[in-house]
Amino acid sequence: MSDALSIGAASKSSGVSAKMIRHYESIGLLPLAERSNGNYRLYGPQDVHNLRFIHRARSLGFPLETIRELLALCRNRQRSSSQVKKLALTHVATLEAKIAEMQEMAAALKHLAQNCHGDERPDCPILEGLASDSAARCH
Amino acid sequence: MSDALSIGAASKSSGVSAKMIRHYESIGLLPLAERSNGNYRLYGPQDVHNLRFIHRARSLGFPLETIRELLALCRNRQRSSSQVKKLALTHVATLEAKIAEMQEMAAALKHLAQNCHGDERPDCPILEGLASDSAARCH
DNA sequence: ATGGTCCTTCCAATCATGGGAAGGTCAAGG
DNA sequence: CCTTGACCTTCCCATGATTGGAAGGACCAT
Incomplete structure (x- = not known):
């Protein structure tokens, strides 16, 4: 767990503002983040990957609901590229x-x-x- | 006053929905409408003109705040076309x-x-x- | 221990529009 | 006279993505 990032560090590393990271979590676009002893959110490499994915998708203008589907497809090894x-x-x-x-x-x-x-x-x-x-x- | 229209008639005549007419009034884009005995809004020719103006300006993508300025210029005979x-x-x-x-x-x-x-x-x-x-x- | 920075939550604003509830008004017809 | 249906009233809430701030707690270095 040595590579877990705080929300600020994850924000810098992904380009998504801390405000938005919390928001995405609250609407279920991201899973509930791990928490530290002091109740700080912690982000691992996979979380940062998801954040970068969202950031790039947003920069291409995808609405969040479509990004939700894209993330699901990204996780799903049974997907078809046609989807x-x-x-x-x-x-x-x-x-x-x-x-x-x-x-x-x-x-x-x-x-x-x-x-x-x-x-x-x-x-x-x-x-x-x-x-x-x-x-x-x-x- | 025989040509005063109800909000529904003014809506049809201008292309602006009744909902939006009330909204524009509430934010001061339009003056407070006259009222009938039964408290219905009444719209005269000048009001319909304003509504059509707004409708066309919206269809050109002008934001409401700019339309507010455009309406003011429209009313102002001292305006300059450069504005x-x-x-x-x-x-x-x-x-x-x-x-x-x-x-x-x-x-x-x-x-x-x-x-x-x-x-x-x-x-x-x-x-x-x-x-x-x-x-x-x-x- | 103290200041500064980070974090937490909640509430509100943006922009333009629409949906719907709960109720009042009006005109026509039985 | 009374009902029906279409219209109107106000009020609250939702959208989509993001940002702002307030009030308070936690962390870290000096």
């Missing part, structure tokens, strides 16, 4: 849908801004586009 | 930053998925990439 791939590709599709949505927003907004003088006069196509009393929808 | 344009372009930059972030996520994930067989075997580069005991960071 993992399916989760990954579903997430890619989600990301791409959001990207497309935001690109539409940005394009529409740039189009409006393009015609705005941006000077001291009150005249503004952006506000007109938002108010659009003329109900001129783009299509 | 509006600044809010719009700041939001475009925010959108583009998020888009870029998500594109990186999607690209990294597609790269991992590309090498995954997606069959019944447990072997999986995606999980390996997330676990990455080999600590192979991309750069």
Whole structure:
């Protein structure tokens, strides 16, 4: 047990904040941590591995519930890679849908801004586009 | 006052849900609505205009606090179009930053998925990439 | 023993939206 | 007149991920 880390050390080693480590434990994403004499949480190599896994998955935008499934698959030697791939590709599709949505927003907004003088006069196509009393929808 | 709408009618006419109309009022984004004898909220043409404005601004992804500023500018005849344009372009930059972030996520994930067989075997580069005991960071 | 740093728990805030309960109001029809 | 059903009211709670802080206990070095 000489390599057990405190939550602060595990946080530094994994990139997950101590706050979040406690939170993940509280929602059952991580197993209940071992405790020291002084009731401090203790983390072994496997725990740190899990934390790093979560950190990387979060940085790829996976929601926690999907990470829960990914962790289960990671532990399960009977898994099939198709299960993992399916989760990954579903997430890619989600990301791409959001990207497309935001690109539409940005394009529409740039189009409006393009015609705005941006000077001291009150005249503004952006506000007109938002108010659009003329109900001129783009299509 | 013959053209005053109930919250349900105003909702249909503006595209903003009744729940949200009440919420916007409660946070001061909209003025307190007039009330009927039976304490129902009543909405006139100007109110519906505001609701539509909010709906369009939300559909462009503006956060409520920015919409608050946009509404103030919309009401203010002394505004300068540069104020509006600044809010719009700041939001475009925010959108583009998020888009870029998500594109990186999607690209990294597609790269991992590309090498995954997606069959019944447990072997999986995606999980390996997330676990990455080999600590192979991309750069 | 004392200060500083770590830890513990709990509560609350963010952002925008929605769900639902418990009850009041209104218009139409029996 | 009374019921029915659709609408409205307020209030509380949930989402998703993270962060902030308060109040208190534990640890370690000087």
